[in-house]
Every structure is written in structure tokens, then in C-alpha cells.
Amino acid sequence: MDRATFEELAMQHLDAVYRMALKLTGHPEEAQDLVQETFLRALKASERYEERGGGMRPWLFTIVHNCFYTNVKRNKRQATAVEDFGGVASDDRPPDEPPPAWSLAELDWEHVDGRLKTAIEDLKPEYRTVLLLWGVEQLKYKEIAVIMEVPVGTIMSRLHRARLALTRSLGDLAAELGFSTDSSPNSETT
Amino acid sequence: MTDENQYNPLDGSPLSAAVLLRLEADGELPEAWRQRLDETMQADPHAEDRIAFERALKLRVSKVMAQSAPAGLAERVRASLAEADPQAQAIAPPSAPAAPALPATSAPAPAPIYSFRQRLTRYALAAVLTLLVGVSGFLAWQGRNGLPSPRSDITLQQASTRVFKFVDSQARICGDLGRYFKGKMKCRELGEVPSTLSEYLGTQAPAPSLSGSGYRFEGAGKCAVPYYGPSLHYVYTREAPSGRVPLSLFVQHGQAPADMSEGSLYELVREGAEVHIYTWCAGELIYYLVPVPGDDVEEVLRDFSAPATRVELGA
Numbered sequence: 001m002d003r004a005t006f007e008e009l010a011m012q013h014l015d016a017v018y019r020m021a022l023k024l025t026g027h028p029e030e031a032q033d034l035v036q037e038t039f040l041r042a043l044k045a046s047e048r049y050e051e052r053g054g055g056m057r058p059w060l061f062t063i064v065h066n067c068f069y070t071n072v073k074r075n076k077r078q079a080t081a082v083e084d085f086g087g088v089a090s091d092d093r094p095p096d097e098p099p100p101a102w103s104l105a106e107l108d109w110e111h112v113d114g115r116l117k118t119a120i121e122d123l124k125p126e127y128r129t130v131l132l133l134w135g136v137e138q139l140k141y142k143e144i145a146v147i148m149e150v151p152v153g154t155i156m157s158r159l160h161r162a163r164l165a166l167t168r169s170l171g172d173l174a175a176e177l178g179f180s181t182d183s184s185p186n187s188e189t190t
Numbered sequence: 191m192t193d194e195n196q197y198n199p200l201d202g203s204p205l206s207a208a209v210l211l212r213l214e215a216d217g218e219l220p221e222a223w224r225q226r227l228d229e230t231m232q233a234d235p236h237a238e239d240r241i242a243f244e245r246a247l248k249l250r251v252s253k254v255m256a257q258s259a260p261a262g263l264a265e266r267v268r269a270s271l272a273e274a275d276p277q278a279q280a281i282a283p284p285s286a287p288a289a290p291a292l293p294a295t296s297a298p299a300p301a302p303i304y305s306f307r308q309r310l311t312r313y314a315l316a317a318v319l320t321l322l323v324g325v326s327g328f329l330a331w332q333g334r335n336g337l338p339s340p341r342s343d344i345t346l347q348q349a350s351t352r353v354f355k356f357v358d359s360q361a362r363i364c365g366d367l368g369r370y371f372k373g374k375m376k377c378r379e380l381g382e383v384p385s386t387l388s389e390y391l392g393t394q395a396p397a398p399s400l401s402g403s404g405y406r407f408e409g410a411g412k413c414a415v416p417y418y419g420p421s422l423h424y425v426y427t428r429e430a431p432s433g434r435v436p437l438s439l440f441v442q443h444g445q446a447p448a449d450m451s452e453g454s455l456y457e458l459v460r461e462g463a464e465v466h467i468y469t470w471c472a473g474e475l476i477y478y479l480v481p482v483p484g485d486d487v488e489e490v491l492r493d494f495s496a497p498a499t500r501v502e503l504g505a
Contacts, residue, residue, distance in 0.1 A: 135251035
């Protein structure tokens with residue numbers, strides 16, 4: 001693939017790659033460096049690229065993900081272990097949960113979005129990444145699993161825990177705003 | 191195996207109602223489990239609320255996390271792609287199409303006669319146009335080379351993290367002497383460096399030899415070390431039991447940051463990194479050295495006449 005073709009196919013996903021880089025690094029400047037490295041590596045590997053439907057986006061996601069974790073390993077930083085849930089105890093399967101007593105529609109969107117942003121930023125990078133690929137990029141569990149090179153079950157579990165953290169955070173907001181939260185997922189034990 | 195890996199409803203594990211509802215909300219429920227979901231929906235009065243909540247949450251997440259790339263990133267990426275593309279470097283820019291030939295019968299038009307005031311206005315316009323072309327040419331040159339405006343007001347301490355990451359990653363990417371290296375490196379002979387790369391650097395490009403320390407010059411090319419001006423990347427290798435190992439030198443032309451003294455050698459140290467990066471300035475040139483991990487760097491630094499006074503900086 002020549003550079004012009006590569007550029008045409010790849011650059012349309014710049015925003016998506018940047019979003020993922022930002023969620024991985026947590027820093028705008030580092031994210032830009034990571035995006036540049038990703039596109040350079042992608043160009044270098046473009047002869048091996050095969051269109052499998054869905055365009056170049058999933059392939060670029062795989063590269064940005066690999067670049068980030070390769071750098072982490074290379075710098076001998078402590079890579080986040082899959083087992084580490086940041087203090088949230090784990091179990092074999094998520095228990096059944098009642099729906100929140102409050103409704104998102106009842107809450108003020110500005111409040112909701114502000115609280116969600118904070119809760120998302122508090123998540124670990126691998127949880128934020130899953131949330132991004134699922135929520136913004138609308139990828140399927142299997143596609144996310146391929147990109148992140150983990151089993152589908154891991155993706156589902158991460159997604160479950162990320163959603164749980166967000167729901168709890170919104171539950172706190174609902175309580176602060178005076179909504180009843182008796183059956184909110186806050187009572188859930190995990 | 192962690193609990194994360196054990197939790198996989200798609201492999202036929204027992205399903206909780208919550209998982210079924212979430213799969214349904216995400217549009218991921220396998221058809222084989224549709225009946226089970228229906229039973230759950232009938233048994234649980236909150237099931238529909240749960241699905242609605244999960245969908246609303248996904249929508250809010252997508253709105254909160256949606257973000258565009260910052261202005262300028264596309265240009266930066268395009269510039270680096272162009273720089274990395276070996277084919278593009280070999281192709282000369284297309285020349286302007288030749289002007290159509292005038293009919294042989296056409297006579298030259300008489301030169302118009304202008305008043306002094308008209309001539310003055312034309313000269314002034316020409317001067318402004320020349321200035322504009324010069325400025326836009328400079329900006330285009332910067333854009334083409336992926337260079338930010340030189341920023342000597344950024345201190346080395348402020349720049350150290352980004353510079354470290356950039357220099358370290360470029361050293362690694364080029365270190366395998368592969369396709370990226372081949373596309374980037376314009377000179378394969380040290381003697382060619384001054385004649386080929388001085389114009390880009392904006393000053394006489396140095397041609398440092400490390401043969402005395404056992405290093406072989408592999409190539410040099412344009413680079414875009416952040417902040418202080420245009421830069422070149424030199425790659426050397428030396429023999430090692432594991433094969434040839436690379437050493438990178440970056441030379442940047444620009445005004446050194448205010449906190450960088452010409453008589454000092456700065457050792458950029460990044461926690462957990464395999465190597466330290468050494469930087470020093472001499473005149474209008476700033477040097478960044480990425481040694482071979484584990485190598486004794488002192489001999490190489492002496493070859494470069496790097497300052498002896500050492501200052502350690504966290505990057």
C-alpha cells in the first residue's frame with residue numbers, strides 16, 4: 001500500500017485513535033506522541049494490513065494499544081495486572097442487580113455528565129479503554145477482545161466493573177440530589 | 191487464570207439475569223439464549239428498566255468520552271508520515287505545467303507606461319507579496335518537517351519528559367535499521383552529511399565519527415525533536431555478542447533553553463527506562479545522545495567533546 005492510500009484510509013480515524021491514546025495515557029501531550037508513533041508504525045506495517053470489514057479503525061486500535069503497552073513494558077513501569085481491580089473485590093460472576101431506583105432521565109444531564117467524567121477518569125486505563133471502545137466506538141465485545149488481546153470474558157468483566165463504578169457514582173449523585181436510592185446498585189457486593 | 195477470564199457467558203457458563211439483560215442492552219445476546227432472556231423478563235418486573243438504564247448509560251458515556259484530536263495533530267502526523275516514506279522522498283515534486291506556446295503570429299505587446307505613483311504602488315505591493323511568500327514559505331517548511339515553532343522559552347526541565355520520550359522512541363524505531371530507518375536516513379556516508387543536510391538544519395551539519403570508540407556510522411536524516419528547532423538524527427552501531435547494537439545522536443539547531451549551560455552535560459533520567467539520555471549544547475547546536483543500554487558511555491562522550499560537569503534531570 002503506498003503512503004497516499006494509507007493516509008487516505010488511516011487519517012479518517014485520527015480522532016478515534018487520539019481518543020484511545022488519550023484514555024490510555026491520560027495526558028494530551030503524551031497522547032499526541034503516541035498517535036504519531038502509532039501512525040508511523042502502521043505505515044511501516046501497512047503491507048501486512050488486510051481489510052476484514054470495518055475499515056482500518058480496529059487495526060489502528062490494535063497498534064495504538066500495543067504501542068502503549070510496549071512502551072510501558074520497555075520503561076519497566078509496573079503494568080497493571082489483570083487481577084488488580086483497584087481495591088474492588090472480585091468474584092466469579094457478577095451477581096444479579098436490581099435497577100437503580102432513580103432514572104437517568106430524572107437527573108440533570110449537566111450533573112450526570114460531570115459526575116460521569118470524574119468517574120471515568122478515576123478508572124484504570126484498561127477499563128477506560130474498554131468503555132471507550134464499547135461506548136464511543138460502538139465495537140462488539142469480540143472486536144474489543146481482539147484489539148486488547150484478552151479473552152471476551154475479560155472484556156465483559158471489565159465492562160461490567162466499569163459500568164458498576166459509573167452507576168455507583170451516579171447513585172451517589174442521585175442521593176445528593178434527594179432521590180431515593182434504596183435499591184440502587186450501591187448495595188451490591190462485589 | 192483470573193476471575194475475569196472465568197466470567198464468559200459466551201462460552202456457555204451459567205448466566206445471571208444481570209448479564210443476560212446487559213447482553214440484550216448491548217445487542218450481544220446470542221439467539222440461543224433468547225428464551226432464557228424472555229423468561230427473565232417475565233419473572234423480573236425491573237428487567238425492562240435495567241435494559242433502559244444500561245442503554246441510557248451507554249449513550250451518556252459516548253457523549254462524555256467523545257473527543258476530537260487537537261488542532262495541528264493531523265498536520266503533525268501527515269508530516270511525519272511524509273518524512274518516513276522512502277518513496278515520497280525519491281519523487282521530485284511535480285513541476286508546474288509548461289505555459290502554452292503563443293501563436294507564432296502574435297506580436298509582442300507594447301510595454302505599458304506607468305506614472306511614478308503607479309510604479310511606487312507596484313513596488314510596495316511587490317515588497318509585501320515577497321514578504322508574505324517568505325513568511326508562508328517558512329511556515330510551510332516548518333509544517334512539512336513537522337516542526338513546532340522553536341520555543342527557547344521552554345526550559346529543559348519543562349521539555350525533558352517530552353524530549354526524552356520522542357528521542358527514545360525515534361532511537362528505538364530506527365535502531366533496527368529497517369524500513370523506517372531506510373526511509374528516514376538521507377545519508378549513508380558520514381562525509382555526505384554536511385552537503386546534504388546543512389540546508390535543512392540551517393547551519394553546517396556536523397559529521398561526528400565514532401570509529402575511535404568502535405562505532406560504525408549507519409545513516410543520518412531529518413528529525414523533529416520538539417521545541418528548539420530543526421534537528422538531525424544520526425545512527426551508529428557497534429558489534430556485540432547479540433549482533434550489532436545501535437547508538438543514536440540527535441543534533442538540533444536552535445537557541446538553547448535558558449536553564450541549559452554550555453559547560454554542562456545533562457543526564458536525563460526517566461524512572462524505569464533502560465537508558466539515560468545525555469544532552470549538552472555547543473553554540474547553536476543542542477546534542478542528545480541515546481547510548482546502547484548498559485554501555486560505558488564515557489568514551490563516546492569524550493569523542494563528542496561533551497562537557498564534563500554533569501547535571502542529572504528527572505524526565
